[in-house]
Amino acid sequence: MNRQTLTHAWTDLLRQTEQLVRLRLRAYFAPGDARTDEQPHWAVRDDGSYCSMCLRQATDTEKTLLMLSLAPHLHPAFYDRIIQDFLPNGGDIIEMGGVKNAGNHRGFLPTGETALFIIAGGNIEKRMEVQRLLMGESQLVKQGVIYLEAVKEGEPPMSGRLVVTPEWLSKLLLGKEQRPVFGPDFPAKPISTLLEWPDLVIADKTRQQLEDIRTWLRYNATLIDQWEMHRVIKPGYRVLFYGPPGTGKTLTATLLGKEFNREVFRIDLSQVVSKYIGETEKNLEKIFQRAENRDWILFFDEADALFGKRSNVQSSHDRYANQEVAYLLQRIEDFPGLVILASNFKNNIDKAFMRRFNAVVHFPMPGIAERLKLWQTMIPTKGKLQDDIALKEVAEKYELSGSAIVQAVHYAALQAFSKGNRFMEKDELLVGIRREFEKEDRVFK
Numbered sequence: 001m002n003r004q005t006l007t008h009a010w011t012d013l014l015r016q017t018e019q020l021v022r023l024r025l026r027a028y029f030a031p032g033d034a035r036t037d038e039q040p041h042w043a044v045r046d047d048g049s050y051c052s053m054c055l056r057q058a059t060d061t062e063k064t065l066l067m068l069s070l071a072p073h074l075h076p077a078f079y080d081r082i083i084q085d086f087l088p089n090g091g092d093i094i095e096m097g098g099v100k101n102a103g104n105h106r107g108f109l110p111t112g113e114t115a116l117f118i119i120a121g122g123n124i125e126k127r128m129e130v131q132r133l134l135m136g137e138s139q140l141v142k143q144g145v146i147y148l149e150a151v152k153e154g155e156p157p158m159s160g161r162l163v164v165t166p167e168w169l170s171k172l173l174l175g176k177e178q179r180p181v182f183g184p185d186f187p188a189k190p191i192s193t194l195l196e197w198p199d200l201v202i203a204d205k206t207r208q209q210l211e212d213i214r215t216w217l218r219y220n221a222t223l224i225d226q227w228e229m230h231r232v233i234k235p236g237y238r239v240l241f242y243g244p245p246g247t248g249k250t251l252t253a254t255l256l257g258k259e260f261n262r263e264v265f266r267i268d269l270s271q272v273v274s275k276y277i278g279e280t281e282k283n284l285e286k287i288f289q290r291a292e293n294r295d296w297i298l299f300f301d302e303a304d305a306l307f308g309k310r311s312n313v314q315s316s317h318d319r320y321a322n323q324e325v326a327y328l329l330q331r332i333e334d335f336p337g338l339v340i341l342a343s344n345f346k347n348n349i350d351k352a353f354m355r356r357f358n359a360v361v362h363f364p365m366p367g368i369a370e371r372l373k374l375w376q377t378m379i380p381t382k383g384k385l386q387d388d389i390a391l392k393e394v395a396e397k398y399e400l401s402g403s404a405i406v407q408a409v410h411y412a413a414l415q416a417f418s419k420g421n422r423f424m425e426k427d428e429l430l431v432g433i434r435r436e437f438e439k440e441d442r443v444f445k
Contacts, residue, residue, distance in 0.1 A: 017067040024118045025086050051172045068110045069146050069162040079108035112148050112158030144292045187272050188265040193254040201374045202248050209361045217260045235336035242346040243363030246403030249342045253299045264297040269305045281327045303341035304348040371395040374402050378409045389426045408432035
C-alpha cells in the first residue's frame with residue numbers, strides 16, 4: 001500500500017471521527033438538535049492496510065474506541081479545536097473527561113470517560129456496555145491494540161487515558177511493526193544468534209528434554225484449536241533452565257526463537273527489581289502487557305533475584321516480598337507464551353514455582369566428549385593450531401564451560417593475529433585457559 005492511499009484513508013477516518021465528536025457535542029449543548037441514542041455507521045476502505053484489517057474486524061463501537069485513541073496522533077489539536085468551537089471563551093466539559101498538559105503533549109488526550117461520553121452520552125445502559133469493553137471484553141483490548149491506563153487508587157477507572165500500544169500505533173500509522181525500545185517503560189532487550197542447532201554442544205539428555213519444548217512450540221496452538229482443549233489446559237509454557245554459567249542456556253533460548261520465528265526478549269533484572277514496595281510488579285507488568293498475544297519468548301536470566309525462595313514473614317518488607325512472588329506466580333501462569341527462567345542452581349528457585357513448570361532442563365558442565373567437540377567447533381575456519389596442540393588432551397585436562405572455551409580460543413586467536421601468525425600457539429592457548437580459571441578463582445595446573 002502506498003503512502004498516498006494510506007494518507008487518504010486516515011484523512012477520511014479522521015473526518016468521520018470529527019463528525020462523531022461534533023454530533024455528541026451538539027446533542028450535549030442543544031439536546032433537541034440531534035439524537036443521542038444512535039451512532040452513525042463507519043465507512044472503512046478495504047485497502048489491505050493494518051488499519052483496514054483491524055477496523056473491518058471490529059464492531060462500530062470498537063471502531064470508535066480505536067479512532068478516539070488515535071486522533072491525537074494524527075492531529076495534536078484534534079479535540080482542542082472542536083471543543084473551542086463549542087466553548088469559544090474557554091472552559092471544560094467535565095462529562096467529556098480527558099486530560100491536558102500530560103507530559104510533553106499540550107493538548108487534550110482522551111480518557112475512558114471521553115469514550116463513554118462520545119459513544120453513550122447519558123445513556124447508562126450504553127455506558128456500562130462501553131465500560132465492559134474497556135475493562136477487557138473488547139477484542140481490541142484482548143489483542144493488545146488499546147488499553148485503559150491505570151489510575152490512582154480511589155479514582156474512577158474510566159478517568160485513565162485511552163492509549164494505543166506503541167507496537168500497534170506503528171502498525172496502524174506506518175504500516176509496519178516497531179520493536180519495543182529498551183528503557184524504563186520496557187526493561188527487556190531482544191536477543192538473537194547467528195548459530196544453528198548443530199552448534200549447540202550439550203549432553204544428550206539435555207537435548208532430549210529440549211524436544212518437549214520444541215514440540216509445544218510446533219503443535220500446541222493447533223492442538224488447542226482442533227481438540228478444543230482450552231477448557232482444561234492452561235495457556236503458555238513455563239520452563240526452568242538451570243546449570244553453571246556458560247553451558248548453553250541463553251543460546252538455547254535464542255535458537256528456539258530462531259527456529260520458530262519468535263522474538264526472544266531477555267529481561268534486565270537490574271531494571272525490574274526495585275527496593276520500593278509495589279514497583280517490581282509495575283515494572284514486570286509493563287513487559288507482560290506488551291508481550292501479550294505477541295508470540296514472544298520471555299527469558300529471565302539469573303532468575304533467582306525474582307523467583308527465589310520466599311522468606312518467613314518477620315517484617316513488612318518480607319510480607320511485600322512474598323506478595324511479589326505471589327504476583328509473579330499468577331502472572332506467569334496467565335501468560336500465553338513461552339517463559340524461560342534461567343538459574344545457576346535449581347535449589348535457588350522457590351518451590352511454589354517449581355510445581356508450576358512444564359519442564360525443568362538441566363544444563364550440566366560439558367563432559368570430556370562435549371569439551372572436545374566444543375574445542376573442535378570453536379577453532380576458526382581460517383585459523384590453525386600448532387602441531388603440538390592436542391585438543392583431546394586439552395579437553396581431558398581442563399574442565400571448562402562452552403563460553404569459557406570460546407573466550408580461551410578468542411584470546412589465542414587475537415594473539416596470533418596481532419603478530420601476523422597463521423597459527424595459534426600452545427602457550428597462548430594455555431594462557432587463555434588460565435585466564436578463564438582465574439575468573440572463577442580456580443587453580444590452573
